[in-house]
Amino acid sequence: MPQTPDRDAVRFLVASTHCEVAGLQDLIAAGRLVVGVRGLVHCLQRERGASNLFLGSAGRCYGEQLGAYQADAAQAETRLREELAGWLSPPQVPRDCSRLFARIAMLLQGLTELPHLRAQVHAGAGGVDATMSSFNELIRGLLGVVFEAADSAADPQISRALVAMFNFMQGKELAGQERAIGAAGFSRGEFDERLQQSLLHRIDGQERCFQTFTEFCDSESLALWQHTLTAAHSTAVERLRRIACTQTKPRSPGIELAEIWFTQTTSRIDAMKEVEDGLEAYLLGLCQSRIATVTAEQASAEDRIAELARSELAHDTPFAVVLGQSEAPPDADVQAPRRSVMDLVQRQSRRLQAMEDELQAARQALNERKVIERAKALLMKHRDLSEDQAHRLLRQTAMNQNRRLVEVAEATVAMADVLGS
Amino acid sequence: MPQTPDRDAVRFLVASTHCEVAGLQDLIAAGRLVVGVRGLVHCLQRERGASNLFLGSAGRCYGEQLGAYQADAAQAETRLREELAGWLSPPQVPRDCSRLFARIAMLLQGLTELPHLRAQVHAGAGGVDATMSSFNELIRGLLGVVFEAADSAADPQISRALVAMFNFMQGKELAGQERAIGAAGFSRGEFDERLQQSLLHRIDGQERCFQTFTEFCDSESLALWQHTLTAAHSTAVERLRRIACTQTKPRSPGIELAEIWFTQTTSRIDAMKEVEDGLEAYLLGLCQSRIATVTAEQASAEDRIAELARSELAHDTPFAVVLGQSEAPPDADVQAPRRSVMDLVQRQSRRLQAMEDELQAARQALNERKVIERAKALLMKHRDLSEDQAHRLLRQTAMNQNRRLVEVAEATVAMADVLGS
Numbered sequence: 038m039p040q041t042p043d044r045d046a047v048r049f050l051v052a053s054t055h056c057e058v059a060g061l062q063d064l065i066a067a068g069r070l071v072v073g074v075r076g077l078v079h080c081l082q083r084e085r086g087a088s089n090l091f092l093g094s095a096g097r098c099y100g101e102q103l104g105a106y107q108a109d110a111a112q113a114e115t116r117l118r119e120e121l122a123g124w125l126s127p128p129q130v131p132r133d134c135s136r137l138f139a140r141i142a143m144l145l146q147g148l149t150e151l152p153h154l155r156a157q158v159h160a161g162a163g164g165v166d167a168t169m170s171s172f173n174e175l176i177r178g179l180l181g182v183v184f185e186a187a188d189s190a191a192d193p194q195i196s197r198a199l200v201a202m203f204n205f206m207q208g209k210e211l212a213g214q215e216r217a218i219g220a221a222g223f224s225r226g227e228f229d230e231r232l233q234q235s236l237l238h239r240i241d242g243q244e245r246c247f248q249t250f251t252e253f254c255d256s257e258s259l260a261l262w263q264h265t266l267t268a269a270h271s272t273a274v275e276r277l278r279r280i281a282c283t284q285t286k287p288r289s290p291g292i293e294l295a296e297i298w299f300t301q302t303t304s305r306i307d308a309m310k311e312v313e314d315g316l317e318a319y320l321l322g323l324c325q326s327r328i329a330t331v332t333a334e335q336a337s338a339e340d341r342i343a344e345l346a347r348s349e350l351a352h353d354t355p356f357a358v359v360l361g362q363s364e365a366p367p368d369a370d371v372q373a374p375r376r377s378v379m380d381l382v383q384r385q386s387r388r389l390q391a392m393e394d395e396l397q398a399a400r401q402a403l404n405e406r407k408v409i410e411r412a413k414a415l416l417m418k419h420r421d422l423s424e425d426q427a428h429r430l431l432r433q434t435a436m437n438q439n440r441r442l443v444e445v446a447e448a449t450v451a452m453a454d455v456l457g458s
Numbered sequence: 459m460p461q462t463p464d465r466d467a468v469r470f471l472v473a474s475t476h477c478e479v480a481g482l483q484d485l486i487a488a489g490r491l492v493v494g495v496r497g498l499v500h501c502l503q504r505e506r507g508a509s510n511l512f513l514g515s516a517g518r519c520y521g522e523q524l525g526a527y528q529a530d531a532a533q534a535e536t537r538l539r540e541e542l543a544g545w546l547s548p549p550q551v552p553r554d555c556s557r558l559f560a561r562i563a564m565l566l567q568g569l570t571e572l573p574h575l576r577a578q579v580h581a582g583a584g585g586v587d588a589t590m591s592s593f594n595e596l597i598r599g600l601l602g603v604v605f606e607a608a609d610s611a612a613d614p615q616i617s618r619a620l621v622a623m624f625n626f627m628q629g630k631e632l633a634g635q636e637r638a639i640g641a642a643g644f645s646r647g648e649f650d651e652r653l654q655q656s657l658l659h660r661i662d663g664q665e666r667c668f669q670t671f672t673e674f675c676d677s678e679s680l681a682l683w684q685h686t687l688t689a690a691h692s693t694a695v696e697r698l699r700r701i702a703c704t705q706t707k708p709r710s711p712g713i714e715l716a717e718i719w720f721t722q723t724t725s726r727i728d729a730m731k732e733v734e735d736g737l738e739a740y741l742l743g744l745c746q747s748r749i750a751t752v753t754a755e756q757a758s759a760e761d762r763i764a765e766l767a768r769s770e771l772a773h774d775t776p777f778a779v780v781l782g783q784s785e786a787p788p789d790a791d792v793q794a795p796r797r798s799v800m801d802l803v804q805r806q807s808r809r810l811q812a813m814e815d816e817l818q819a820a821r822q823a824l825n826e827r828k829v830i831e832r833a834k835a836l837l838m839k840h841r842d843l844s845e846d847q848a849h850r851l852l853r854q855t856a857m858n859q860n861r862r863l864v865e866v867a868e869a870t871v872a873m874a875d876v877l878g879s
Contacts, residue, residue, distance in 0.1 A: 045539060046566035048546050053559035060554060118466060125469050133481060133554065133612060136810045138474035142803045145467035191554060382563045389557045394832075411815075 042378040047342055050382050053389075054335035060191050061331055065324040066124070067186040068195075071202060072317060073117035078179045078206060079310055080110035082213035083303075085172035088158045089217045090299055092165045093224035098295065107155055114148060121145075137185045144178040151175070165221045169214075176210055188403050192327055193395030198320045200399050201254035205316060208246030209309045215239040216302035219281055223295035233282050238425050240278065241432075249402055258316045265312060270304035277301065334388075338381055405443040412446035463799040471803050474810075475756035482752055485616050486745040487545070488607040492623060493738060494538035499600045499627065500731055501531035503634035504724070506593035509579045510638045511720055513586045514645035519716070528576055535569060542566075558606045565599040572596070586642045590635075597631055609824050613748055614816030619741045621820050622675035626737060629667030630730045636660040637723035640702055644716035654703050659846050661699065662853075670823055679737045686733060691725035698722065755809075759802055826864040833867035 084106040090099045121141060154171050157163035163171075183206055187199035218235050222228040228236075251259055265271070277298050409431070416427035435445045505527040511520045542562060575592050578584035584592075604627055608620035639656050643649040649657075672680055686692070698719050830852070837848035856866045 043566045043570045045542060045546070046563045046570075049542075049559045049563035049566065052546060053556045053563060056554070056556040056559060060556065121466060121470075125466070125473060133477070135474045135477040135481065136807075136814070138470045138477060139803060139807045139810055142467045142470035142474060143800070143807060145464045145470065146799050146803055149464045149467075378567050379564070382560060382567055386557075386560045386564060389560055393557070 042342075046378055046382065050338060050378070050385060051335075051342070053385055054331065054338055057331050057389075058328065058335060061195075061324065061328045064190055064192060064195050065321075065328065067190065067199075068320055068324045070120055070124070071183050071186055071199070071320070073113075073120040074179050074182050075206065075313060075317065077110065077113040077117050078176055078210065080106065080113040081172060081176055081179075082210065082216075082306065084110050085169065085176075086213065086216045086220055086299060086303070088168055088172070089165055090220045090224055090295065092158060092161065092163075092168060093221045094295070096161055098224065099299075103158070110151075114151075118145075133189055137182065137189065140178070140181050140185050144175075144182060147175050147178050169217055169221070172217075173214060176213075180206055180210060184403070184406075188400075190399075191392075191396065193392050193399060195320070195323055195327060196396055196399040197253045198255070198316070198323055200402050201250050201258070202313070202316050202320060204246045204249040204253070204402075205309070205313055208243045208250060209306060209313065211239045211242045211246065212302070212306055212309060215243070216299065216306065219277065219298045219302065220295055222281055223277075223298045228281050228284070234429070235425060236278070236281055238428060242428075253399065253402065254316060255319045258312055258319060261315050262312045265305075265308040268304075268308060270301045270308065273297070273301040274305050338385070341381060342378075405446075408443055408450060409446040412449035415449060467799055467803065471759060471799070471806060472756075474806055475752065475759055478752050478810075479749065479756060481612050482616075482745065482749045485611055485613060486742075486749065488611065488620075489616075489741050489745045491541055491545070492604050492607055492620070492741070494534075494541040495600050495603050496623075496627065496734060496738065498531065498534040498538050499597055499631065501527065501534040502593060502597055502600075503631065503637075503727065505531050506590065506597075507634065507637045507641055507720060507724070509589055509593070510586055511641045511645055511716065513579060513582065513584075513589060514642045515716070517582055519645065520720075524579070531572075535572075539566075554610055558603065558610065561599070561602050561606050565596075565603060568596055568599050590638055590642070593638075594635065597634075601627055601631060605824070605827075609821075611820075612813075612817065614813050614820060616741070616744055616748060617817055617820040618674045619676070619737070619744055621823050622671050622679070623734070623737050623741060625667045625670040625674070625823075626730070626734055629664045629671060630727060630734065632660045632663045632667065633723070633727055633730060636664070637720065637727065640698065640719045640723065641716055643702055644698075644719045649702050649705070655850070656846060657699070657702055659849060663849075674820065674823065675737060676740045679733055679740060682736050683733045686726075686729040689725075689729060691722045691729065694718070694722040695726050759806070762802060826867075829864055829871060830867040833870035836870060 084103070087099045087103045087106050091103050124138075124141075150171065154163070154168065158168060180203070183199070183203045187196065187203045190196040190199050215236060218232060218239065222232050222236075247262070251262070254262070277294070280294070281298075412431060413424060413427040416422050416430060417424060420427070420430075422430065431442060431445050431449065434440075435442045438445065505524070508520045508524045508527050512524050545559075545562075571592065575584070575589065579589060601624070604620070604624045608617065608624045611617040611620050636657060639653060639660065643653050643657075668683070672683070675683070698715070701715070702719075833852060834845060834848040837843050837851060838845060841848070841851075843851065852863060852866050852870065855861075856863045859866065
């Protein structure tokens with residue numbers, strides 16, 4: 038049956054591709070935001086490690102570097118704030134950003150505590166644990182912004198890249214916490230059981246994060262990551278981990294081991310930063326190439342619609358008006374083979390459906406993390422546990438019941454009502 | 459530690475509530491769209507039933523009503539198109555509407571076939587099955603728009619109401635298909651096994667849809683629905699269902715039973731429309747009340763921020779500038795108890811998190827439907843089955859294996875690669 042193109046059908050088809058492009062442009066903005074967040078996270082991780090070393094050694098180590106690290110972090114904060122300023126004066130209010138914006142607000146308010154925190158460190162006050170917690174909280178807020186960006190990405194490839202990025206950053210953060218915990222222990226010359234458990238928890242967490250990263254990253258980032266696993270610092274860190282986790286009081290002089298630990302874990306984290314740089318370049322390239330593809334798709338749809346318009350000259354309503362074209366060429370070939378609007382629409386629908394299907398796989402990884410975080414939060418609240426203890430409880434239960442961590446977390450969330458006091 | 463409010467943190471907090479309001483406004487537009495869609499669905503269902511009766515009786519029945527029904531449907535189509543026109547000239551490009559717009563484009567293009575279809579019915583051509591399929595396809599496209607609206611709703615209460623609405627509309631559509639199939643069978647005076655299977659499939663489908671509806675609807679709609687289940691037409695329809703499904707050639711004269719069938723099923727569907735009306739009123743009221751709540755929340759946040767601003771007069775940057783207030787009152791009480799920005803942000807975050815958690819439950823019902831539809835589509839393509847056959851195969855497998863339908867569907871989708879020829 039020959040079909041008359043419906044003007045509004047065509048308009049909605051064009052609007053559908055416009056929405057897609059607008060969504061991708063939001064994603065590119067999110068990609069740039071991730072770049073800024075990542076820069077500040079890296080600086081704060083270094084400042085945290087140096088602060089711990091400075092406090093743990095009662096001011097004997099890293100006093101000079103600490104100042105330089107603090108200045109770097111302040112610069113990174115300025116850059117992030119500049120990037121964020123662009124989000125406050127957009128040409129239009131973006132949708133679905135309420136959670137992202139609330140996270141950013143919380144993060145920015147949290148950052149106001151940094152000067153006070155730094156003053157305490159310089160005064161040798163506040164204690165290693167409290168200082169570390171404050172830094173951890175800030176970095177957790179920064180990672181939350183990346184998580185939210187990954188969670189709201191509506192493009193499967195970009196979503197996969199953001200899932201890889203988030204997990205890698207989370208893994209690197211756990212490596213940073215490990216460095217800080219180790220720095221505190223080695224500089225004090227002592228690891229008690231609590232500190233050892235903390236270290237083991239970070240080592241275990243890193244492995245899970247990097248595993249998810251390898252499942253979602255591009256092949257180049259994967260190759261780069263596998264290369265760093267064979268570097269000299271990897272071996273050195275493994276040796277020091279063994280010392281920290283098995284000897285309560287390391288035999289060698291504490292200060293010396295502390296410096297080796299800090300140097301080697303820093304090399305390891307710097308290598309991670311290079312992997313992250315590659316991942317970031319891939320992510321930004323992907324955003325550009327996706328937007329180019331969809332724009333081309335849009336142009337091709339508009340071309341074919343224009344072609345339809347020319348072959349529809351006999352119709353009473355000039356079809357070209359739909360596209361904002363003043364008039365159709367008078368010599369148009371009325372017999373030109375035309376493709377139906379239905380074909381175009383079905384093609385667009387199939388493409389969107391295929392993207393939706395792919396997207397589900399990437400979302401799965403994020404949903405599992407959400408459930409685990411939620412279960413931990415419930416346990417922390419109702420059983421009055423620390424985050425480490427809550428995580429250990431979940432992991433232990435999973436091992437005992439021979440179930441996946443996420444299954445135990447799901448059961449915990451489902452049981453939330455009976456957890457109450 | 460006393461906190462200095464961070465200007466950008468406050469800006470992002472305000473932006474977060476603005477996004478929420480904008481998102482709710484989109485939802486209200488979606489709610490109005492559902493109203494228009496629902497009106498056209500109802501008219502097309504009636505026209506389909508009358509067309510089948512007209513064709514099945516070789517033009518002896520319902521010739522007059524058919525014209526009136528067609529005119530009603532045409533009016534409903536005009537109203538829907540007017541509603542849709544508003545979506546094409548919005549103040550800004552909405553995000554995340556690419557799938558919805560593609561579905562609307564497909565629907566509108568599909569509607570261009572209606573005049574041809576009607577001409578065929580009047581000419582007594584096209585056949586009952588083909589005519590019914592064409593109407594089914596159009597109504598499926600309309601329901602797809604409602605599904606998409608429900609799927610993209612980011613507010614848990616509205617999402618629940620839309621899930622209830624979609625399932626009720628889907629159940630009512632299956633009731634409409636049942637009416638049309640029964641009308642064809644009774645007016646021919648014969649039900650073969652294929653027709654009986656078709657009827658049973660629709661009866662079974664209705665039960666699942668109305669079950670989901672009762673899980674997600676408001677209490678008033680539920681009471682109204684339960685009331686219709688005890689009405690006289692319910693008993694009459696059950697009796698006629700039994701005749702259709704157990705006797706190949708009904709003993710009573712076909713034409714007479716056909717008219718009774720059509721009258722009783724129409725009473726039943728009209729009662730369903732009343733439940734739908736209630737559901738629609740609830741949905742629209744909910745949209746209005748949610749937007750009022752969030753706007754109040756926003757105003758309260760801005761008030762408290764203004765209060766903060768007054769107590770922050772000592773600071774170098776006038777805080778009121780953030781809110782676009784020209785200047786703070788000179789007699790502000792600097793000692794006024796102030797609530798920290800962090801409290802405000804945490805409150806907003808907790809609220810958004812709680813909403814996200816609730817939302818998951820509503821989404822679950824939609825995701826299950828997506829998986830089942832996807833599994834059916836795969837079976838139809840790879841095994842060359844009709845939709846009915848694909849559904850029966852899934853259901854039979856679920857019964858044989860004592861598993862839920864959705865589990866079998868998930869396994870089918872996961873096995874998609876091995877289904878290929």
